Amino acid sequence: MWCFVAILPNLPGSRLPTQAPRASFRPLGLTSLHSQARTGTRLSPQNRKECSLVRRLLALGFLWTLPAAAEEGMWTYDAFPREAVKAAYGFEPSQAWLDRMRLSSVRLAGGCSASFVSPDGLVMTNHHCIRSCVQDLSSAKRDYLATGFLAKELKDELRCPKVEANQLVAMTDVTARLQGVTKGLSGPAFNTALKAEMSKIESECATGPELRCDVVTLFNGGKYQLYKYRRFQDVRLAFAPEFxxxxxxxxxxxxNFPRFGLDAAFLRVWDANGQPLKTEDYLPWAKDGAKEGDLVFVSGHPGATDRQSTVAxxxxxxxxxxxxxxxxxxxxxxxxxxxxxSSPERFRTTRAKLRSVENALKGLRxxxxxLAEPSLLASKRKAEAELRAKVAADPKLKEHAGAWDAIAHALDAYRxxxxxxxxxxxxYGFASELFDIARHLVRAADERPKPNTERLREYTEGQLPALRQQLLREAPITPEYEILSMTxxxxxxxxxxxxxxxxxxxxxxxxxxxxxxxALVKGTKLFDVKERQRLLEGGKAAVEASKDPMILLARRVDAQAREVRKRYEDTVESVLNKNGELLAQARLAVYGTSGYPDATFTLRLNYGVVKGWEQNGRQVPPLTTFAGAYARxxxxxxxxxxxxxxxAQGKVPGETPFNMATTNDIIGGNSGSPLVNRDGRVVGLIFDGNLQSIGGDYAYVPETNRAVAVHGEGLLRALEHIYGASRLVKELRANQQ
Amino acid sequence: MWCFVAILPNLPGSRLPTQAPRASFRPLGLTSLHSQARTGTRLSPQNRKECSLVRRLLALGFLWTLPAAAEEGMWTYDAFPREAVKAAYGFEPSQAWLDRMRLSSVRLAGGCSASFVSPDGLVMTNHHCIRSCVQDLSSAKRDYLATGFLAKELKDELRCPKVEANQLVAMTDVTARLQGVTKGLSGPAFNTALKAEMSKIESECATGPELRCDVVTLFNGGKYQLYKYRRFQDVRLAFAPEFxxxxxxxxxxxxNFPRFGLDAAFLRVWDANGQPLKTEDYLPWAKDGAKEGDLVFVSGHPGATDRQSTVAxxxxxxxxxxxxxxxxxxxxxxxxxxxxxSSPERFRTTRAKLRSVENALKGLRxxxxxLAEPSLLASKRKAEAELRAKVAADPKLKEHAGAWDAIAHALDAYRxxxxxxxxxxxxYGFASELFDIARHLVRAADERPKPNTERLREYTEGQLPALRQQLLREAPITPEYEILSMTxxxxxxxxxxxxxxxxxxxxxxxxxxxxxxxALVKGTKLFDVKERQRLLEGGKAAVEASKDPMILLARRVDAQAREVRKRYEDTVESVLNKNGELLAQARLAVYGTSGYPDATFTLRLNYGVVKGWEQNGRQVPPLTTFAGAYARxxxxxxxxxxxxxxxAQGKVPGETPFNMATTNDIIGGNSGSPLVNRDGRVVGLIFDGNLQSIGGDYAYVPETNRAVAVHGEGLLRALEHIYGASRLVKELRANQQ
Incomplete structure (x- = not known):
């Protein structure tokens, strides 16, 4: 399924960098996500037949060097190819259309996408995006993963301890400012200057905890932008179906597809006064459901792609x-x-984590x-050789010609x-939520007294609200599971x-x-949020006085862990950053700026159509039905x-569309994205990709790459006739057109 | 540890082909071991520091193209480089010396090596080679893996249900005969002719169940030999230490090394009359233990190497x-x-299997x-390009020039x-011992009525004694574990x-x-050896009449499974066989015949010295001591x-040597090999290799590749002073010189 990260609690790579893959920011959970180190959660092919189709396409070889296919592209809002859409589909989104789409889009800071779907702050996303919230709100007696959850009244909506929602309100180019401070630098000096300036820009922007400001790296450093978000930390669960x-x-x-999943959930953003958030920007529901061939748009936050990576x-x-x-x-x-x-209670407390691991595994595989498909790398090699030749032939790009080798050497150092x-x-060597917390408390105590620009990125002022929320969350931690995982x-x-x-x-x-x-889990007091708060607020004195065994472990290993991080940042990351930027500039100089940047968990818009594909000579239709679900x-x-x-069998007509496939170019992080029609109205909810979209990390294959969504009509009918969620249905239908 | 295969009961790749990697013979356990499909069990580096040493050596790049290093080589007995040993060490093994070594060497058909060490059939091998026997002889009340086993008297020795020992008595060249029948053929026709002739040669040779005859493929088909073994199926456990x-x-x-393991066990071969086997060929124990710098030989059965594999x-x-x-x-x-x-009984019944899986995993990793080390493949590419150029330049080798591409295409088809x-x-999709048995019963019933040369190789007459022993073994099968594994x-x-x-x-x-x-495990009667015997002897009629759910499953899937096997054999294996042979011939034509063939679990002899190595600038001494074990x-x-x-602490002097490292070129399958001095006397027992020998599958690195053995002196002293095994010690000391 299409979740990006954040779905592996207590696991490395499980939480999210605001600006993957460049900087070392790690919001919580010691989980920076470098392009080399990431343990993302993407798609995967396991069916050999479906794979062989991809293989045949890959074998054509030219795919990777062709100009972008029509639907290819994870476009930033300021460079959406409106004319191309108009030329192909006779519809040109207006600036107002784009602004409304952007402001209706929601990012769940844990690694998913979402959208406002009512003027009262109702948010639509995937069940798998808020699965850990459902888990956190459950207990042995009240297992919402098993039973699903429906807030009968507004007051029954339950706050998710860990969820932060962001709304992108402004984007400002800061390329000149960042490239100015790093000019002429390389190695650790480059890195230090870059990160310090990023922290500075962000803290200038984030004037209060209600704002989140991230410097966003695009085109591997070819471009930097400051993204300013409204930050919402009171997010409540309104509806979740059974897991x-x-x-x-x-x-x-x-x-896989055909598919029959109701991977949907509804949240509500509440404001600072404890009222549902009033918002003018939201997506109304479409009256007419999407049909085969319809033009559709996806606005969301693809997590990371490697389409610009070097062969090395x-x-x-x-x-x-x-x-x-x-x-x-x-x-x-x-x-x-x-x-x-081995026991029902273990099943209950582990189910969601297991699903996350399985999803990650399938995606990574x-x-x-x-990558193991020889034709993919052969094509990448060819494209790289062409670019290198062009760069070598241009005296103005002399400085850039060594970037490929520099990256290769940095990777040799990384090995x-x-x-x-x-x-x-x-x-990876701790795999413990409690240890994560302990390490953050220890490091926050060390870092916070430092000037903002000299701190490790995850402890800069701009990041503290997220850190605070994570550390002081009222989410249960299961001791037995902690012992298992830490062992x-x-x-x-x-x-x-x-x-x-x-x-x-x-x-x-x-x-x-x-x-x-x-011994660590039995001895620690970090289960208790009050104790965490005491240590967070007590700072260095409190931390150094603590006899908590988990705190002591985090302190004991910290010098060695920081040393290896420094070695990594100095010898690997800084070289990759510097030379990634050189390469991006060279690419822009040679091919122009008409492309889209690799995904970095920042807001993107793309377009496509509702469409099946051909597999082993057989046509896969783009829509599945309720009858299909019952048959399976x-x-x-x-x-x-x-x-x-x-x-409820029979209450929803069997022919009602349930899931659907579209040609939109998405990837992990797009989970929960709204699928809208040309009127900007909801016709579906993205939750996955098909197996063939496997190569999407490295290249988009238009013939077979498909996004998978819950159909908007099917979703409403299930809410109404299967779950009796009349309050929400009324809210959604109120603006249906 | 140095086990080759056979250590993964119920797991694919766990049992042994007599002639890996060429033919499709699979003796039992559905476990053919092709060079592409094998799940062998070799060595592995996990310590990054040690790895980086290998890496530095690999980075020299030339290692793989140099002429063989002094100690490199897994030599067949008919081509042992006696002169080279004489030139380097002033000692030339005589033919009588070689014959005695060969006849004293024992192969354990499950995938290990061993040796006769007394005139009364006493056999020395590793504990891990007979771990499944120790497990089979144990029960909840009598856990010999936990306590170890010592037969006080001869009569107390316990028969191992699954162990077959082989002694190589004759080797005959059959290259002309096999190349004669395949001349001009390719594809499935080549394969069919080759296998039929192999089966014919073997059945002509194996005139009774006391003989085992295998056509052995050397140099990937450059040479074929008929190996004639005495077959012993009454093999009893005399001593095993605690797991x-x-x-x-x-x-x-x-x-890893330094190491402190007593990975040793003693078996005894009993003759057809139920008496200990009298043998003139055995290795007496050396009076003086091996010291640093001593010349030492290893006679054993390395399982498989890939040193001649193409880059593809x-x-x-x-x-x-x-x-x-x-x-x-x-x-x-x-x-x-x-x-x-999760429970002591589960621990008891799973411990050995878990260790096998962990060992396999470490080796595969x-x-x-x-292979992920770029310099290795770079060097292989260079060597291959050189050979291709020489072949292309020689008109006589025209027929051979296309072999590399043919192999690459076959692998494309295999993907x-x-x-x-x-x-x-x-x-892999069944992972069940009971299913293995069912499939063999079903297939044996189908195959045995066919003419010998037309059968699947594992059901030819020559293989039936081993099949019979495996199917009718009195070894416990744990239902709960079977359910777990099959699930x-x-x-x-x-x-x-x-x-x-x-x-x-x-x-x-x-x-x-x-x-x-x-349902399958609860419903099947195949736990019962009598039922298996009934179905084996009842043939097709009995199998078809059976309502046993496991038999029914094996029958239900058989057509599909045979079909995929045929596709594999026709489009992949036959091409690899044919073109492997062409390449081997080309290599012989260009570089001459002075080399040694890749390992194929056939008897080899090699030489080396007791020697440590340098690691991160620090010298690793070649010997460890009893004091070291207590310190760890x-x-x-x-x-x-x-x-x-x-x-017993203190009973063996602390400075007594315990384990040691030597430069011998060994690999999985050599486990249990005797380490002897120039007098042909036992000075140790091979059981592992160091991490740096990781590349041994692909190339031997003399600077760091080390075999790991139990020291002969330490072994005797442990037997005597820690285990009180006076009967065995007396037997071993009787001929000590």
Whole structure:
């Protein structure tokens, strides 16, 4: 499914950088997401037949060097190709249309997209985007993942402890300012100057906690913009279906189509006065549902793509980065499956995490398979050779000609560092929510006394509201699960780095992983939000006085972890940043500025049509129906329709459209994006891509790349006739046209 | 540790081809081991520092194109470089010396090496080579893996249900005969003719069940030999230490050095009259233990190497084959760890299997890391280009010039087939010992009525004794574990091929994986050896009349599984065989015949010296001591010395050598090989390699590649003073010189 990150609580790569993949910002959860280090959660092909179709297309070879296909492109709002849409479809979005779409779009800071769908702050997104909220609000007696959740009245809506929603209100170009301070610099000096200026710009902009300001890196540094968001932290759950219906078909059907999932949920943003947010910007529901061939738009936040990566970066991803993540995830999945199967309460508390791991695994595997396809890299090699030749031939680009080799050398330097960096600093070696919290408390105490521009990026003033929310969230942490997960992390640490490694010795000493994990979790007081607050507000004195074993561990390892981070940033990241910028500038100089930047979890708009595709000579229709869902029901998980559906059988006509496929160019992070028609009205809800869109990380294949959405009509009817959500349906229908 | 295969019961790739990697022979357990499909169990580097050393050496680049280093080479006995040894060490092994070594060497058909060490049939090997026997002989009340096993008297020795020992008595060249029947053929015709003639030669040779005859493929088909073995199926356990001592340091220390493991066991071969086998050929124990710098020999059965593989084959291994196996193993490991941790009985029944999976995983990961090292493939590319140029320039080799491309195309054809082939035919999709048995019964019933040369290779007359032993073994099968493992297999099947795949539909229908696995295991009678015997002897009529659900499943999927096997054999294997042969001939024509063939689990001899190596500027000494073992004891698994050792502390002087490193060129399958001095006397027992020997699959790096052995003196002293194995010590000391 189409979630980007943030869906792996306690796992590295699970939370989100505001500006992936450039800077080292890590909002919480020690989880920077570098283009090399990321453990994103994208799509994947597992069906060999479907794969072979992609393969045949890839084998054509020219795909990667062609000009962008019609529907290709994750466009920034300030460069949307209005004329191209007009030429192809006879419809040109006006500036007012674009502004309304932008202001109706919502980013969930955890890694998803969403949209305002009523003037009273109602927000539509995917169930899988707020699954951890549903989990957090549940208990052994009241399992909303199992039963679903419906707030009968406004007052019954329940606050999600960890959800932050953002609305993009302004975008300002700051390229000149940033390139000014880094001019002539390279290596660590480049990095330091860049990050300091970013922090400065952001803190100048963020005049209060109600604003979030992120310097956004586009075109790998070819362009920088300051994105100013309204920040909403009081976000409440209004409706969620049963997990089994949201994820109907489970892991086997994930990333597949035809599909039959109600991966939808409704939230509501509440204002500072404890009232539903009044908003003029929202998307009304369309009266007529989308049909095959309809022009449709997606406004959302694609997380990360690697379409501009060099061949060396792609090879590194294939040979080093992805295998590391894949093996970690695969073992973790085996562990969680068996753990979850051993008792109902373990199942309840682990189900959502397991699904996230499985989704990540399928996505990562798909990316690996795409890169392992020889024709993809062959085409990338060809394109790279062409660009290099053009750059070499242009005396004005002399400074840029060495960028490819510099990147390759930085990756050579990264190779022997990957395991250390990820395990010790990114968090793979701890895999613990409590440790994350402890490390943030320890580091915040060290960093906050420093001048803003000298801090680690995740502790700058602009980031503190998010940090505060994360640290002081009232979400349950399951001790038994923490022990399991931390034991796993310690085992990985020891087995990867060796029992005699100094860092491993600092962590374990002569302790066994499980015993240590158990002692830490049993001994810590960090379950208690008040204790976290005391340490956060008490600063360095409070932290240094603490005898909490988790705090002590975080302090014990901090010097070594910071050292490996510094080595990574100085020898790898800074070189990638500097030379990524040089390459981006060279590309702009040679090919012009008409393209779109790689995805960076910032707001993008794209267009496409409702359309199936051909597979093994057979046409896959773009729409599925309610009747299809009932036909796929076997009564056995994950193909078991919930009781609500079985009881309501027949209430929604069988031919009602349920899910649909479109040609929109999306990727992880777009989950929860609204699908709208040319009138800017909701006709669907993006939640996934098909298997063939696997290569979307590296290139868009128009023949087969499909986004997958819940059909707007099907969604309304399910709400009304299966879930009896008349209050919400009334609210949605109020402005239906 | 240095086990080759056979250590993964119920898992694909776990048992052994007699002639890997050429023919499709699969002795039992649906486990052919093709060079592309194999799930071998080799070495691995996990410590980044140690890796970086290998990396630096690899980075020199020329290593792979240099002439063989002094100690490099897994030599067949008929081509041992006696003069080279004489030139380097002033000692030339005589023919009698070689013959005695060969006849004293023992192959354990499951995938290990061993040796006769007394005139009464006593056999020395590794604990990990007979771990499944120790497990099979154990029960909840009598856990020999935990306590170790010592037969006080001869009569107390216990028969291992599954162990077959082989002694190589004759080797005959059959190259002309095989190349005669395949002359002018290609594709499936080549394959069919080759396999039929192999079966014919083998059945002519194997005049009784006491003989085992295998046509052995050397130099990828440049040479074929008929290996004639004495076959021993009554093999009994005399001594095994505690699992925790055999595998001291567990997974973290596996493939590491310095090392402190007593990975040793003693078996005894009994003759047809129920008496200990009298043998003139055995290796006496050396009186003086090996010291640093001593010349030492290893006689054993390296399982498989890929030093002659083409670049396309290595890339396929890196991008497709290894990732597939790695992900499967990693998830399985997570599952088994959690399962084993949930009860003492589960721990007891799973411990050995888990260790095997962990060992396989570490080995596969190491191979992947070696291939992901850019300099390795760069050097291979260079060497290949040189050979191609020489072949292209020689008109006599015209026929051979297309072999590289033909192999690459066959691998392209294999790519979309890998998952299907492995899951449906090789057995990854079932992962069940009971299903293995059912499939063999079903196929044996179909195949045995056919003429010998037309059967699937694993059902030819020559292979029936091994098949019979495997099917009729009195080894316990744990129902709960079978359900767990089979559920895992079914889940992999469905998730990889998709819920709607025809094969998946044939297996699962509308059933859920776990429910189906449970029903099959609860319903089958194949736990009962008598029932298996009835079906084996009853043939087709009995099998077709059976209502056993496992038999019915095996029958239901057989047509589809055979079809995918045929597709694999016709479009992939036959091309690889034919063109592997062409390449081997070209290589022989260009470079002469002075080399050694890639390992194929056939008997090889090599030489080396007791020697440490330099690591990060620090010298690693070649010997460890008993004192070192006690120093490493933390009291916590896997660094907990067993009670026997704690009680006996001080009885063996601390400076007594325990483990050692040598420069011998070995690989998985060499586990259990004797290490002998120039007098042909035992000075040690090979059980592992160091992390740096990781590249050994692809090339031998003399500076750092080290074999790891139990020191002969330490082994005797442990037997005597820690285990009180006076009967065995007396037998071993009787001929000590």
């Amino acid at each position: 089994s219906m949201a994820a109907f078909g489970g892991d086997p059907d994930n990333f 970066q792609l090879e590194f991803e294939r040979d080093v980065s992805l295998p590391f993540s894949l093996l970690y995830m695969a073992e973790r999945r085996g562990l969680l499956r068996e753990y979850a199967s 798909g990316r690996h398979q795409a 022997p560092l990957v395991a250390e960096y990820r395990l010790e600093e990114v968090g 796993f992390g310690f085992n990985k640490l020891r087995e990867t780095l060796g029992a005699d490694d100094p860092f491993v010795q600092t962590v374990l000493g002569r302790e066994a992983p499980e015993e240590l994990a158990r 029901h076997t009564g056995k998980e994950p193909f078991r329709l919930p009781d609500s559906w079985m009881k | 925790s001592m055999a595998a001291f340091g567990g997974d973290p220390d596996n493939f 084959q290595l890339e396929f291994e890196r991008d497709v084959s290894l990732p597939f196996s790695l992900l499967y193993m990693a998830e399985r490991r997570g599952l088994l760890r959690e399962y084993a941790s 190491g191979r992947h890391q070696a 979309p087939l890998v998952a299907e082939y492995r899951l449906e035919e090789v057995g 895992f297999g079914f889940n992999k099947l469905r998730e990889t091929l998709g819920a709607d795949d025809p094969f998946v539909q044939t297996v699962l229908g509308r059933e859920a994986p776990e429910e189906l696995a449970r 004891h933390t009291g916590k698994e896997p660094f907990r010395l067993p009670d026997s050792w704690m009680k």
